[in-house]
Amino acid sequence: MKEEKQLTLSFWFEFASTYSYLSAGRIESVCKKENIRIEWKPFLLGPIFKDQGMSDSPFNLFPAKGKYMWKDLERRTKKYGLPFSKPDIFPQNGLKAARITIANLDQNWIQSFILETFKAEFYSKLDISDRSVLSDILRSLNQDPENILNISESEENKNKLRSNTDEARSLEIFGAPSFIANGELFWGDDRLEDAIEFLKTK
Structure with missing residues (x-):
């Protein structure tokens, strides 16, 4: 009997993105099932927002939208069982965290790093652009912060992140989280299940 090929869902996320936190907190359990x-x-969403003529998050540019988003995030984190406290800084600079992630995608601890970084930002209200914050997260995962941070800052690794952002542009991704299922774009945490359904039926 021929073994079925495992389906793959591409999860595009930004550490500054509130709704990416929701998806990062539940995508593993949803996809495992x-x-x-x-x-x-x-x-990185910053360069893509800049392409769209925006110098800040749309949740800051449009106060009514931002007010709704924070209330919605409070509801949805409760629904998913994720901890939440509104951060003092928004949006945050997720560049260092993204570089660490892209340098270590093949490591079995990276999913834990991603989620713990989101929690540090959207629950503990820490500044994830701070090297010491990221070091503490890495240390909690029994990793060597100095070595990992140094590797993540190599020119080769910086180019990997630039390449991912360029690829996001080419896929016409305009926000996060986004999912690519069989070449089709789905945007927003509430489209995760739709993306999976599309992936399975094509």
Whole structure:
């Protein structure tokens, strides 16, 4: 009997993104139930927003939208069992965290790093652009912060993140989280299940 090929869902996320936190907190359990492999794709929204003529998060540019988002995030984190406290800084600079992630996508601790970084930002209200914050997270995962941070800052690794952001542009990704299922774009945490359904039926 021919073994079925495991399906893959590309998960595009940004550490500054509130709704990416929701998806990062639940995507593993959702995909595990469906036997779907996750392709973790960190990228930067800042350059994409700049392409769209925005100098800040739309949740800051449009106060009513921002007010709604924080209330919605409070509801949805409660629904998913994720801890939440509104951060003092928003959006945060997730560049260092994204570089660490893209340098270590093949490591079995990286999913824990991703989620713990989101929790540090959206629950502990820490500044994830701070090297010491990221070092503490890495240390809690029994990793060597100095070595990992130094490798993540190599020019080769910086180019990997730039390449991911360029790829996001080419896929016409305009926000996070986004999911690519069989070449089709789905945007927003509430489209995760739709993306999986599309992946399974094509």
